[in-house]
Amino acid sequence: MNDLDKFREDTKNWLDKNCPPSMRSGADPTIPVDEVWGGRNAKYKNPESKIWLDRMGEKGWTMPTVPKEYGGGGLTKEEVKVLNEEMFVIGAKSPLLSFGIWMLAPVLLEYGTEEQKKEHLPKIIKGEIRWCQGYSEPGSGSDLASLATKAEDTGDTFLVNGQKVWTSYADKADWIFALVRTGPKEPKHDGISFLLIDMETKGVTTKPITLISGKSPFCETFFDDVEVPKGNLIGELNAGWTIAKKLLQHERAFISNFGLAGAVAGAGSGRDVVSIAKKRLGEENGKIKNSFYRSEIASHKIKEHAFGLTLKRAGDEGGKASATASMFKLYGTEHNKKRHELMVAASGVDGLAWDGDEFDENDKNLTRAWLRTKGNSIEGGTSEVQLNVISKRVLGLPTQ
Amino acid sequence: MKLVLTEEEQFLKDTAKSFADERSPITHFRSLRDHNDPLLWDQDLWNEMTKLGWPGILIPEEYGGSDFGITGISVILNECAKTLTPSPLFATGVIGAYSITNFGTEEQKQKYLPKIVNGELTTSLAIDESSHHNPANTEIIAKKEGSNFIVNGKKTFVIDGASADLIILLARTSGNKGDMAGLTLFLVNSDSKGIDKIKLDMADSRNYANINFSEVEIPDSNILGDLETGGETVEDILDIGRIAMASEMLGNAEAAFEMTLDYLKQRKQFGVLIGSFQALQHRAAEMFCEIELTKSSVMGAMKAADEGSNELQRLSSLAKTVAGETLHLVSNEAVQMHGGIGVTDEYDIGFFLKRARVAEQIFGSSKYHTERYANLSGF
Numbered sequence: 182m183n184d185l186d187k188f189r190e191d192t193k194n195w196l197d198k199n200c201p202p203s204m205r206s207g208a209d210p211t212i213p214v215d216e217v218w219g220g221r222n223a224k225y226k227n228p229e230s231k232i233w234l235d236r237m238g239e240k241g242w243t244m245p246t247v248p249k250e251y252g253g254g255g256l257t258k259e260e261v262k263v264l265n266e267e268m269f270v271i272g273a274k275s276p277l278l279s280f281g282i283w284m285l286a287p288v289l290l291e292y293g294t295e296e297q298k299k300e301h302l303p304k305i306i307k308g309e310i311r312w313c314q315g316y317s318e319p320g321s322g323s324d325l326a327s328l329a330t331k332a333e334d335t336g337d338t339f340l341v342n343g344q345k346v347w348t349s350y351a352d353k354a355d356w357i358f359a360l361v362r363t364g365p366k367e368p369k370h371d372g373i374s375f376l377l378i379d380m381e382t383k384g385v386t387t388k389p390i391t392l393i394s395g396k397s398p399f400c401e402t403f404f405d406d407v408e409v410p411k412g413n414l415i416g417e418l419n420a421g422w423t424i425a426k427k428l429l430q431h432e433r434a435f436i437s438n439f440g441l442a443g444a445v446a447g448a449g450s451g452r453d454v455v456s457i458a459k460k461r462l463g464e465e466n467g468k469i470k471n472s473f474y475r476s477e478i479a480s481h482k483i484k485e486h487a488f489g490l491t492l493k494r495a496g497d498e499g500g501k502a503s504a505t506a507s508m509f510k511l512y513g514t515e516h517n518k519k520r521h522e523l524m525v526a527a528s529g530v531d532g533l534a535w536d537g538d539e540f541d542e543n544d545k546n547l548t549r550a551w552l553r554t555k556g557n558s559i560e561g562g563t564s565e566v567q568l569n570v571i572s573k574r575v576l577g578l579p580t581q
Numbered sequence: 582m583k584l585v586l587t588e589e590e591q592f593l594k595d596t597a598k599s600f601a602d603e604r605s606p607i608t609h610f611r612s613l614r615d616h617n618d619p620l621l622w623d624q625d626l627w628n629e630m631t632k633l634g635w636p637g638i639l640i641p642e643e644y645g646g647s648d649f650g651i652t653g654i655s656v657i658l659n660e661c662a663k664t665l666t667p668s669p670l671f672a673t674g675v676i677g678a679y680s681i682t683n684f685g686t687e688e689q690k691q692k693y694l695p696k697i698v699n700g701e702l703t704t705s706l707a708i709d710e711s712s713h714h715n716p717a718n719t720e721i722i723a724k725k726e727g728s729n730f731i732v733n734g735k736k737t738f739v740i741d742g743a744s745a746d747l748i749i750l751l752a753r754t755s756g757n758k759g760d761m762a763g764l765t766l767f768l769v770n771s772d773s774k775g776i777d778k779i780k781l782d783m784a785d786s787r788n789y790a791n792i793n794f795s796e797v798e799i800p801d802s803n804i805l806g807d808l809e810t811g812g813e814t815v816e817d818i819l820d821i822g823r824i825a826m827a828s829e830m831l832g833n834a835e836a837a838f839e840m841t842l843d844y845l846k847q848r849k850q851f852g853v854l855i856g857s858f859q860a861l862q863h864r865a866a867e868m869f870c871e872i873e874l875t876k877s878s879v880m881g882a883m884k885a886a887d888e889g890s891n892e893l894q895r896l897s898s899l900a901k902t903v904a905g906e907t908l909h910l911v912s913n914e915a916v917q918m919h920g921g922i923g924v925t926d927e928y929d930i931g932f933f934l935k936r937a938r939v940a941e942q943i944f945g946s947s948k949y950h951t952e953r954y955a956n957l958s959g960f
Contacts, residue, residue, distance in 0.1 A: 455960045469960055479955035487903050490877035494584035508870050571869055572862035576842060581857040 189263045196267055199236045201229035206272025218278050219308025221355045237276040238307035244282055247290070252303030280349065281305035281312040284431050285358050288375075292416040292424055301377070314432075315345040315359030315378075315402060316425070323566050325360075326369045326422060330404060332361035332376060339363070339376065339414075341384075341407040347560065351387040351400035355380055364419045375421035377413040384408075394552035395535075432561045433510035452547060454478055454520055458527040474527055481519055488512050507575075511567040514557035521551040582888060584880045590652050596633065597660035604629060605666040607929045613667060614786040620744050621788040622667040631700030635670055639678040644694035646678070651821060651886040655828035655879070662832030665932055667787055669703040672741035675825045677704025680749055680766075680818050684806040689768065693747065705745035705771075706822070707736035707792055708815065714945045716751060716815055717761050721794065723752035728801050730754070730767065732775075732794040740943065742790030743780040746771055750794075751815050754808060761812035766805040773797055785932075785939040820897040823944045824882045827897075827904035830940050831875050834908045837915040837933040838868055844919055855918075864914055871907045878903040895957045898950040905940075905947035912937035 182190075203212045213226035217234055225231045237243050240254060245261045247253020256264065286305050289298055304310040321328040330343025341361060351357065357378050364372025378385065384407035389397035416424050455469070458478055463470035469478065491512075495505050524547060525532035534540035534548050558564040572578045586594065605626055613621055630636065638654040640646025647653075654675055661668065674697070681693050696702035710720055721734030732752055739748070748769045756763025771778065775797040781789040806814040842865060845856030855861060882900035885893045912934040916923040919930050941947065 459960065467959055468955070475955060475960070476951065478960070479951045479958075482958065483899055483902055483951060483954055484874070486899055487874040487878045490584065490881040491874050494877045494880060497584045505873075508873060512870060512874075565863070568863040568866040569859075571866035572859075576862075576865055576869060578842075578845060578856040578862050578865065579854045581853055 185259055185263060188260050189267065192264055192267045195240075196271060196273065199233075200268075200271060200273050201233055203227055203229045204233045204274045204276075216278060217276060217308070218311050218350070218353070220311025220353065221309070222353065223308070223311070233274070234276045234308050238309075241306055243277045243279070243308065244286060244302075244306045247286065247302060247306065251290075251298050252306040277308045279305065279308065279312070280314055281310065284314060284428050285312050287431050288358075288415065288424055288428050291427065292375075296412070297377075297415065310355045311350070311353060313348050313351045313354035313357050313380075313402075315348055315351075315357045317347040318344060319346050323563055325425070326373065328360055328362060328373065330359070330361050331365065332363050332374065332409065334363070334411075335408075338408045338410055341376070341378065341404045341409055343404050345402040345404075346390075347399050348387070348402045349399055351380070351402045352389055357385075357402065358415075360421055360425055363421075367419060370422045372419055373421040373425065374418055375415040375424045376409060377415065378404075378407065378409050382407050382409065392553070393555065394549040396549060396553070398553075429562060430506045433506045433567075452524065452543065452550075454481070454523045454527060457524050461527055461529055461531070474523075478523055478527075481516075481523055485516050485520070488516060507562075507567040507570040510561060511558075511564050511571075514554075515564060517557055518554045521547075521554045525551045582881070582884050582890065584877060584884060586652065586656065589649060590656055593638075593649065593653050594656040594660055597657040598663075600629075600633070601661050601664040601666050605661070605664055607664050607932065610665045610667055610786075610932065611929070619780075621786060622669060626666075627668055627700060630668060630670060631698075634698075636674040636678065636700055637698035638674060640682055640694050640698055644682075644690060645698040646682075646694065651679075651824060652883040655825045655883050658825055659828045659832040659835075659879075662829040663836035665833070665836075665936060669741050669745070669788075671822075671825060671829065672705050672745065673697060673703045676706045676740075676818060676822050677702075677747065677749065679821050680704075680706070680805060680814075681768075683817070684766070684814050685768075686802075688802070689805070693768075702747060703741060703745045704747045704749060705739050705741045705790075706749045706751075706818070707739045707742065708751045708819075709738050710734070710736060712737075714942065714949060716764070716812065716819070718758050719751055719753050719764055720758050721750075721752045723750075723754050723765060723767065723799065725754070730799045730801070732767070732769075732797040732799060734794055736792045736794070738781070738942075739790050739792055741788045742792055743778055743788050748776075748792065749805060749818075750799075751811055754811075761816075763809055764811035764815065765808050766811040766814055767799050768803045768805050769797065769799055773799075783939060784935040786935075787939070816894070819944050820894055821886060823897045823901040823950075824879070824886055826940060826943050827875075827882065827900035828879050830904040830908045830937070831872070831879050833933055833936055833940065834872055834875065834904070834911040837908075837911050837930060837937075838865075838872060840930055840933075841865070841868075841911075841915045841918050848920075861918060864918075868907075868911050868914060871910060875903050875907040895954060898945075898954040898957065901945060902947045902950040902954060905950070908937045909941060909947070 202208060215225050215227055215230040217230050219234060241247065241249060241252050242254045242264065245254035245256040245264055249255035282305060286302060289301055316325060318328050318330060330341065330345060332339040332341045345359060348357065357380055359376050359378055360373050361376050362372055363374040384405040386403045387400040390399045390401060391397050455478065458469045458474055462474055469475040492509065528544060528547065531540065531544045532547055534544040536545065573580065613623060634647050635657055637646030638649045641648050658671060661670065678697050681689055693702060708716055710718065721732065721736065723730040723732045748771050750767045750769050751764055752767060753763055754765045775795040777793040778790045781791060783789055845861060845865065846854060848855045878900045882896040885896045915930050916934055919928065922928045923930050
């Protein structure tokens with residue numbers, strides 16, 4: 182037996198013993214399902230969610246490729262593939278959703294000092310600290326580099342004053358990674374630093390923003406004379422923009438995958454445009470009865486299929502630079518919006534259900550989900566910003 | 582299924598690129614058109630392609646070919662399409678070679694394949710009978726009489742039909758218009774008695790013909806595949822043709838886009854390069870993305886064909902649809918972004934528009950294949 186076969190057998194056995202029944206596919210549907218984001222104040226409706234997170238976190242398998250000295254799994258790419266396959270076989274739930282894993286950890290690995298990596302990575306991996314992202318400001322959306330939240334050097338600490346907006350789940354997060362202005366006299370891109378701030382520090386407050394979907398996944402975050410230790414600076418002073426751009430690529434890749442994953446997951450959950458159309462508009466010889474809806478749905482399905490093949494091709498080619506990240510963000514989010522528009526349209530008035538007992542739970546959820554997708558092509562760089570990036574960086578078109 | 586070219590395939594692509602750039606730049610096509618060339622392709626150029634082994638790429642080694650696969654021939658067509666190179670490579674090197682290799686009897690293979698390999702024999706597929714592609718609508722009848730079939734009727738829009746030596750004919754031996762059952766494929770010499778080829782003059786200045794069959798006698802031994810299985814067989818042949826044509830169309834789109842991008846970086850108005858205008862930049866970026874999606878769709882379909890995937894039909898329709906829509910968009914935008922010179926005959930970009938629309942119709946439009954994709958996907 183070679184090492185990889187041995188690893189597969191060990192992994193299978195470990196999962197068999199350690200993955201609780203309710204964390205696998207085919208679990209009892211009456212057990213409540215948690216969205217596990219971890220953190221100091223995490224609450225669990227199902228105690229097994231916590232057990233599963235602790236066990237996976239202990240192994241470092243929430244970030245399996247990160248070296249063991251930082252709390253990761255220390256696995257090779259081949260071993261990670263095996264781990265994913267074995268988890269897929271038993272339908273194991275992902276133990277942790279985390280901006281720390283998706284966005285901050287890759288940046289820490291690249292730019293953090295040894296001390297910073299040892300301090301923060303294990304807590305991200307174990308889900309002990311929940312992170313949020315402090316990028317956008319009321320006056321700095323697409324023009325992110327114009328941000329004004331300032332961090333003044335007072336000797337031992339930075340004194341932070343200003344406001345962030347669109348901070349995802351800031352009201353539930355323990356720490357924030359933020360872009361702050363440390364060089365007010367420098368050109369705008371050259372005066373920004375990347376700073377980690379504990380949300381429990383005096384002077385940090387948050388206020389949820391209610392979205393058109395009626396939900397509040399985002400907050401405004403205020404900094405009022407907040408004292409931040411200087412050791413919390415990541416990378417060089419005033420070199421934060423490079424880190425920010427790097428992190429945005431991780432974010433864009435994540436958001437575009439989210440769109441595609443939604444298409445795949447949707448197919449199994451009943452929230453699939455074809456099954457909705459067949460149910461609501463009727464079916465004839467296996468075809469959606471209304472030919473206008475059918476042709477629009479077919480065109481959309483073809484585009485999603487072509488996009489899926491493009492993601493696969495990029496993977497097979499070994500993954501390319503930021504150019505493709507912009508394209509994936511653009512198409513992932515635009516397709517996700519279109520799919521939701523089609524599902525709502527095919528549902529008729531039931532697709533606009535908001536509340537109350539007259540409507541089906543699925544329909545009410547669809548309405549909210551549809552409205553939420555409108556933010557997909559704004560957050561993490563608007564579709565128009567992605568087109569700018571492609572025009573200039575990929576096609577080399579001139580600036581005026 | 583890995584969506585990357587093998588070393589061999591990449592080599593074929595590189596060879597074809599140099600060949601097209603050096604031996605058949607767009608001026609070559611323009612000159613054939615301007616001189617009202619009867620073939621609308623050049624015999625010397627075809628001889629050169631033959632020396633490179635291209636007509637034999639889908640043909641097994643025992644008949645003199647190289648058996649490099651659908652991906653191999655498709656990447657060559659892709660590169661040749663970038664300079665609008667006209668040649669019998671699609672109708673003969675893809676359709677003829679694939680049909681006879683996969684469905685011919687041993688006798689037919691020995692008779693025709695070596696001649697395809699050495700460039701002596703060109704072929705054409707006679708399938709459509711009206712302005713819209715639809716094999717099930719075949720009405721032309723082949724009636725059994727003794728050991729022969731007698732064919733009467735008319736085929737339209739036969740690619741390379743004005744010059745091909747051998748016609749692969751789809752005819753009805755039973756059933757009615759609309760049925761895929763009751764169809765049979767025949768190999769017919771184009772100089773047989775009763776065949777009348779009427780050369781078509783079409784927008785893209787390529788070789789097409791309508792063909793009249795009047796009491797044409799075809800011996801039993803010239804059936805390709807089995808009697809009454811022509812419906813299935815021809816769908817298989819067409820799917821390979823659609824994939825190769827999608828690859829050609831991708832090449833058309835890539836070239837038209839590149840010419841347009843160059844123009845955006847050279848043309849000045851209001852004292853600045855027009856490529857600095859955001860109204861044009863975003864449209865260019867969208868074209869770039871659509872071309873990337875087309876590359877992936879064509880790659881997926883080519884690989885599925887070579888690996889015998891059960892997704893072949895769906896991927897073939899996907900590739901033809903996506904390539905058709907992308908080329909449609911790019912050819913229109915290319916003309917628009919070139920402004921006034923874009924609509925002049927002197928400038929090459931208009932050739933791509935004219936070629937685009939004809940290619941979009943070949944073996945089914947994007948609309949035809951969107952519907953087929955939906956049928957095959959179960960909705």
